[in-house]
Amino acid sequence: MIRRLRLLVTPDRQADRVVPPSGHSAWLTGFTAGAMTFLAVFALALSLASGRLADRWADALARTATVRISAPAEQMEIQTAAVLAVLSTTPGIASARALTPDEQKALLAPWFGPDLPLDALPLPQLIEVTEAPEGYDGEGLRQRLMAEAPGAVLDDHSRWRRPLATAAARLNLLGGLSLLLIGATMAAMITLAANASLAANAQVIRVLRIVGAQDDYIAAAFVRRFTLRALAGSGIGALAGLIGVALLPPVDEAGGFLTGLGFQGAGWLLPLLLPPIAAAVALLATRAAAFRKLRELP
Amino acid sequence: MIAFDNVAYNYGGGELLSEVSLRLAPGSFHFLTGPSGAGKTTFLKLAYAELLPTAGRVTIFDREVRGLTRDDVALTRRRIGVVHQDVQFLDHLPLAANVAMPLMVSGRTGDPRDLTDLLQWVGLGQLGDALPPQLSGGERQRAALARAVIMGPDVILADEPTGNLDWEMSLRLLTLLVELNKMGKTILVATHDLNLIRTAKNQVAARVLRIRNRRIQLAGADL
Numbered sequence: 177m178i179r180r181l182r183l184l185v186t187p188d189r190q191a192d193r194v195v196p197p198s199g200h201s202a203w204l205t206g207f208t209a210g211a212m213t214f215l216a217v218f219a220l221a222l223s224l225a226s227g228r229l230a231d232r233w234a235d236a237l238a239r240t241a242t243v244r245i246s247a248p249a250e251q252m253e254i255q256t257a258a259v260l261a262v263l264s265t266t267p268g269i270a271s272a273r274a275l276t277p278d279e280q281k282a283l284l285a286p287w288f289g290p291d292l293p294l295d296a297l298p299l300p301q302l303i304e305v306t307e308a309p310e311g312y313d314g315e316g317l318r319q320r321l322m323a324e325a326p327g328a329v330l331d332d333h334s335r336w337r338r339p340l341a342t343a344a345a346r347l348n349l350l351g352g353l354s355l356l357l358i359g360a361t362m363a364a365m366i367t368l369a370a371n372a373s374l375a376a377n378a379q380v381i382r383v384l385r386i387v388g389a390q391d392d393y394i395a396a397a398f399v400r401r402f403t404l405r406a407l408a409g410s411g412i413g414a415l416a417g418l419i420g421v422a423l424l425p426p427v428d429e430a431g432g433f434l435t436g437l438g439f440q441g442a443g444w445l446l447p448l449l450l451p452p453i454a455a456a457v458a459l460l461a462t463r464a465a466a467f468r469k470l471r472e473l474p
Numbered sequence: 475m476i477a478f479d480n481v482a483y484n485y486g487g488g489e490l491l492s493e494v495s496l497r498l499a500p501g502s503f504h505f506l507t508g509p510s511g512a513g514k515t516t517f518l519k520l521a522y523a524e525l526l527p528t529a530g531r532v533t534i535f536d537r538e539v540r541g542l543t544r545d546d547v548a549l550t551r552r553r554i555g556v557v558h559q560d561v562q563f564l565d566h567l568p569l570a571a572n573v574a575m576p577l578m579v580s581g582r583t584g585d586p587r588d589l590t591d592l593l594q595w596v597g598l599g600q601l602g603d604a605l606p607p608q609l610s611g612g613e614r615q616r617a618a619l620a621r622a623v624i625m626g627p628d629v630i631l632a633d634e635p636t637g638n639l640d641w642e643m644s645l646r647l648l649t650l651l652v653e654l655n656k657m658g659k660t661i662l663v664a665t666h667d668l669n670l671i672r673t674a675k676n677q678v679a680a681r682v683l684r685i686r687n688r689r690i691q692l693a694g695a696d697l
């Protein structure tokens with residue numbers, strides 16, 4: 177095993193020359209590894225971003241809901257008190273709190289600017305509801321609210337957030353699946369290229385076998401070549417992919433809806449793992465192909 | 475060195491060789507002769523474990539070939555120099571690199587001066603940088619002999635080494651083989667050239683094996 181590793185890593189320029197430089201399979205391998213890594217960077221970005229999104233939506237779903245009370249000014253205080261009373265006796269609700277006028281103003285500022293004359297507008301009163309871990313019965317609460325405070329509407333966000341959370345989770349899964357498919361495709365294409373190279377060099381292999389070369393030695397000459405090419409191609413692909421992701425237009429912070437297809441913090445280092453992985457895939461694929469071929473020869 | 479024990483071989487059709495029993499003693503010089511298609515090349519392939527006998531036992535350096543792994547076969551070939559009938563080189567590498575190939579694949583670094591000496595010995599001193607396709611038939615045969623002996627093998631097997639050489643070149647090659655034998659190497663030369671055998675018998679105590687009716691027998695004075 178150690179001898180095999182050494183065969184693989186020692187830069188033996190002489191041994192590398194026993195396989196004639198072959199044009200086709202050479203650039204095919206580098207190109208495949210590069211293109212696949214480029215795609216893999218985006219699949220990785222998609223997977224990470226949708227993962228973050230799914231977490232955020234799922235979290236928000238679980239945590240908060242809002243009760244909105246629209247009533248004539250003289251009714252507002254009574255209905256607010258009624259709603260808070262209902263909420264405080266509903267099982268599964270940790271706390272409920274009416275937003276202060278200042279807080280409501282802050283919420284609206286992005287839309288109407290900071291100088292909003294709040295008092296002059298018939299704004300609904302918002303009540304922030306925080307759910308307890310065990311959850312509450314949304315339909316039951318809705319009916320009790322209707323009875324006690326006709327102007328109150330429970331918005332638990334789930335109607336529009338749940339499909340988004342599901343979609344984000346599904347995207348995350350698809351991103352992961354894409355990564356696997358990209359890896360498998362690369363392995364398949366490199367196997368084809370290695371097979372082509374081995375077939376084109378059948379004569380070389382025969383001569384090496386005749387002069388007493390062991391299978392490890394012959395295989396290593398091919399494996400080294402394909403692994404280094406895959407590593408180089410993949411390195412270029414990863415770099416190009418990273419540049420592509422970095423150049424994506426930044427997403428408006430206030431939107432907050434799409435967190436953007438990109439990497440965050442240490443996530444930027446993840447694509448750098450792709451070239452070594454590509455090299456490992458090339459190594460295993462070429463090695464398997466080489467030994468299959470060698471066993472056909474006496 | 476190499477022993478055949480009641481060996482038979484067939485390629486799937488009828489039996490090509492039957493009941494072959496013989497022993498190549500250390501330091502011996504043998505010719506193997508017989509008409510074209512008699513099985514000379516097949517016999518040599520059995521002797522360097524490229525083929526496994528369909529019956530009987532072939533023993534190389536005291537090991538039965540059937541018990542050899544692929545790696546063992548490779549290691550065995552480093553101790554047997556073979557000059558093939560259809561000499562094969564790596565056409566993209568210069569002659570010197572081709573001759574040194576057995577050293578390279580076994581991870582040894584030979585002395586470059588030894589390589590130069592060896593090329594000179596086979597009369598190819600000037601052609602070390604030439605590519606194999608640029609060589610004549612005789613030059614290729616001599617290069618093949620150089621490659622066969624570079625590992626200092628105990629046994630040298632040559633398959634029609636003078637096959638496409640003129641008489642003068644054939645004698646030159648024969649002289650090289652006789653010299654190797656005098657250095658103690660065990661030699662087996664397959665050839666259908668009876669003149670070559672007669673000439674050799676004047677230079678070395680060579681025995682002649684003949685393939686006849688699928689059997690291999692020692693030929694007498696009736697050549």
Ligand SMILES: Nc1ncnc2c1ncn2[C@@H]1O[C@H](COP(=O)(O)OP(=O)(O)O)[C@@H](O)[C@H]1O
Pocket residue numbers: 485490508509510511512513514515516517
């Ligand atoms: N790989 C093979 N498959 C089938 N038949 C073969 C093969 N190699 C040789 N033969 C046959 O075996 C016979 C002996 O071949 P060979 O040993 O090369 O004879 P020689 O070297 O004496 O001319 C020939 O008839 C040849 O056609």
Ligand SMILES: [Mg+2]
Pocket residue numbers: 514515516559633634
């Ligand atoms: Mg023959």
